[in-house]
């Protein structure tokens with residue numbers, strides 16, 4: 671099903687020319703519950719993974735967490751048994767300190783370049799796979815792994831990947847399987863402070879010219895929420911700062927400032943971002959939290975942004991929580 675974001679209420683080039691040159695494309699993924707296969711782009715779906723390649727594991731350190739061995743006694747596909755456990759809030763065996771257990775990572779995203787514009791693959795690669803350890807790392811985020819591959823090279827497919835030994839006790843990092851439906855949009859930076867006084871002044875002038883009724887003191891947050899940065903899962907675009915002030919995150923290898931690759935969101939929209947709800951989902955406007963999408967929760971409802979170095983796909987990615 672196609673999903674279409676309603677047009678923005680402002681022509682940025684006319685209303686705020688200081689922002690216009692900073693436009694950057696983003697691809698909204700619109701993940702929705704489904705049954706993706708290894709040949710589909712997905713969130714929380716099965717990966718096209720070769721049998722002869724080791725599955726990524728995380729070595730912690732970890733804290734107290736649920737053990738999952740009781741959840742999958744018959745060795746079924748772990749994605750299904752984990753999703754079932756989450757949906758039924760299955761009460762597992764007691765928690766255990768899991769510092770020393772290597773934990774099999776879980777699929778988070780599988781994105782084929784044919785489906786998702788803006789991915790910037792290394793030469794010859796056409797499939798991005800992102801996995802995470804479904805536990806908090808030292809920064810209170812799941813540890814992630816990024817793999818680029820050539821889909822046509824995978825002939826012997828791993829049908830049953832290993833089950834994570836443990837997951838967080840809130841089920842926060844078990845994404846429910848979703849198909850994705852890409853939509854290209856344009857975003858603008860929302861860290862206006864970094865851009866001097868001009869953008870804000872232009873926004874205020876636009877608001878009074880148009881008699882929008884928006885309080886001049888609120889114009890900044892109104893632009894942030896409604897014009898600059900889309901909510902939800904997406905590729906590329908700009909970062910919605912807010913949990914912290916903006917800070918640099920240079921590439922650990924070469925020092926170049928990293929750029930957003932994937933935004934993992936705790937919801938597809940919230941009370942402040944209703945204007946971004948696709949036409950097709952507007953009947954669900956009040957159900958943003960749990961009934962659609964992968965239903966992952968980063969901290970208490972934040973986002974996690976995976977950032978990559980623009981100079982080389984071989985340089986390690988970094989993570990940000992906002």
Ligand SMILES: [Zn+2]
Nearest residue numbers: 728730803805
């Ligand atoms: Zn871990």
Ligand SMILES: [Zn+2]
Nearest residue numbers: 921924979985
């Ligand atoms: Zn670099």
